[in-house]
Amino acid sequence: MSAKKKLLVVTDLDSSLLDDSYSWEEARPALHRLKTLGIPLVLNSSKTLSEMKDLAHRLGTFAPMVAENGGLLAVPQESGLLDQPQTFHRSGNDWIEVTGLSRDFILSRAHALREAEGYLFDGFADWSTAMVAEHTGLSSAAASRAQSRHATEPILWKDTLAQRETFERSLAKDGIRLLRGGRFLHLMGPADKASGTVAVKALYQQALPGVEWVVVALGDSQNDQAMLEVADIAVVIPHADGPHISPQAPRVLTASMPATAGWNESILTIIRDELGASALQ
Ligand SMILES: [Mg+2]
Numbered sequence: 001m002s003a004k005k006k007l008l009v010v011t012d013l014d015s016s017l018l019d020d021s022y023s024w025e026e027a028r029p030a031l032h033r034l035k036t037l038g039i040p041l042v043l044n045s046s047k048t049l050s051e052m053k054d055l056a057h058r059l060g061t062f063a064p065m066v067a068e069n070g071g072l073l074a075v076p077q078e079s080g081l082l083d084q085p086q087t088f089h090r091s092g093n094d095w096i097e098v099t100g101l102s103r104d105f106i107l108s109r110a111h112a113l114r115e116a117e118g119y120l121f122d123g124f125a126d127w128s129t130a131m132v133a134e135h136t137g138l139s140s141a142a143a144s145r146a147q148s149r150h151a152t153e154p155i156l157w158k159d160t161l162a163q164r165e166t167f168e169r170s171l172a173k174d175g176i177r178l179l180r181g182g183r184f185l186h187l188m189g190p191a192d193k194a195s196g197t198v199a200v201k202a203l204y205q206q207a208l209p210g211v212e213w214v215v216v217a218l219g220d221s222q223n224d225q226a227m228l229e230v231a232d233i234a235v236v237i238p239h240a241d242g243p244h245i246s247p248q249a250p251r252v253l254t255a256s257m258p259a260t261a262g263w264n265e266s267i268l269t270i271i272r273d274e275l276g277a278s279a280l281q
Contacts, residue, residue, distance in 0.1 A: 005212045007274060008204060009034060009267065010066075010197050010227065012219035013045040013055070016237045019259040024059070026260040030267035031059065037271070037279060042066065042200050044193050044217075044227060046181070049074050049096065050148040064203060066196030069179070069223065071100045071151025071188055073199055081207045098151050099199060100189025101175060106153055109174050110187055119167050123155030123184075135183075151191070154184035179223070193219075194226035216270055218263055220244060228252075233274075235266045 011017050017024055024031065034041055041059070043052050044066040052065050053074075062078040075082050075095040082088060088095035107125050114121065124132055124147055133143035135156065157164055164185075168178045171187065179186040197217060204213050217224075217231035220238070225245045228234035234249035243254050253269065255262025271279050 004210055005214055005274075006208075007037075007039045007270070008042065008201060008213045008215050009039055010042040010044050010200065010215060010217045010231065011263070012193070012221075012224045012227070012237075013043060013047060013052075015220045015239065015259050016218050016224075017043075017260060017263050019261075024260055027264040027267075030264040030271075033268065033271055033280065035060065037275070039271075040204070042197075044070075044196055044200075046152075046186070046223065048146055048148050049091075049094075049150070050145040051142070053094075054145065064200045066193060066200060068149060068152045069186070069188060070191035070193045070196035071098060073097045073099050073196060075203065081203045096150070099195065100151050100191030103149050103151055103153055105174075106151075106176055106187050106189065109171060109176060110153065110155070113167060113170050117163075117167075117170075119163055120159040121155045121157050121167075121185075123153050123187075124149065125153060152186050152188040154181065154186050156183070157185050192226055193224060194230045197227050197230050214274065216267075217249075218266065220259075233270060235263075235270075237262045237266075 017027060040063040041061040042063045043056055045052060046069045047067060049067040049072055052067050056065060062076045064075045064079060066073055077093050082095050085095045088097045129140060129144050129147060132147055133140050138146060171178060175190055177188050179188060201213055201215055215231040216233045217228045218235040218237055219228055221244055225247050228247035229249055231249050233251045234247045236243045236245055236254040238255060238258050240258055253266055255266045
């Protein structure tokens with residue numbers, strides 16, 4: 001890799017960097033190497049910024065974060081990437097930007113349709129923190145972090161499938177998408193983890209124009225596919241039953257193990273291949 005090239009790592013969290021018990025213990029060797037080499041680690045997840053900040057803090061990364069499935073971009077002041085933020089506004093120590101539609105707009109449309117058409121659903125905006133905890137199985141503190149949303153709204157659909165399709169078509173007129181998650185349907189704007197990745201790369205490009213950024217993206221599931229396809233090096237983290245996605249990218253690697261262990265192995269392989277074996281010493 002030429003001297004002006006630098007790696008930029010963008011990663012999904014659940015079942016990629018994090019294992020089933022939300023631990024990254026097995027990725028410690030790779031995380032340590034990234035830090036030593038000054039390679040930025042960008043977290044890109046469907047989680048809220050509030051949930052991700054806690055994690056980023058413990059991981060010791062000050063790189064930008066892409067939260068709520070691409071709907072929110074947060075740039076910590078410590079990253080030094082934004083001198084004169086134009087479209088960003090300040091939230092604590094971060095500059096944040098809603099890159100898709102705001103949750104306020106999404107809620108206003110969804111709730112107006114519910115009132116007019118009598119659709120049966122409720123969601124995070126309708127619930128107390130205790131109810132969010134009950135519906136998600138999260139602790140009260142974690143439920144409160146999950147409630148702190150800017151760009152997406154999880155709902156529980158209690159109506160018919162036909163009604164859901166009508167609801168979905170009405171929302172689409174305002175650019176609102178309806179994405180099926182585990183138990184919830186997620187109402188969200190057009191942004192996704194890929195547009196978030198492109199936006200973060202642009203921030204680095206702007207701050208360090210002489211550098212040619214080589215984006216390494218890691219993910220395991222369908223909502224990671226587009227993010228992997230805007231990367232230079234795409235890493236597929238398999239599940240126990242094998243890989244669930246097959247992205248197209250200039251270089252595609254499939255880890256030999258699921259979650260954190262596969263993540264660790266892939267990052268070390270890429271560092272060795274791109275920067276040479278001496279970068280691992
Ligand atoms: Mg995942």
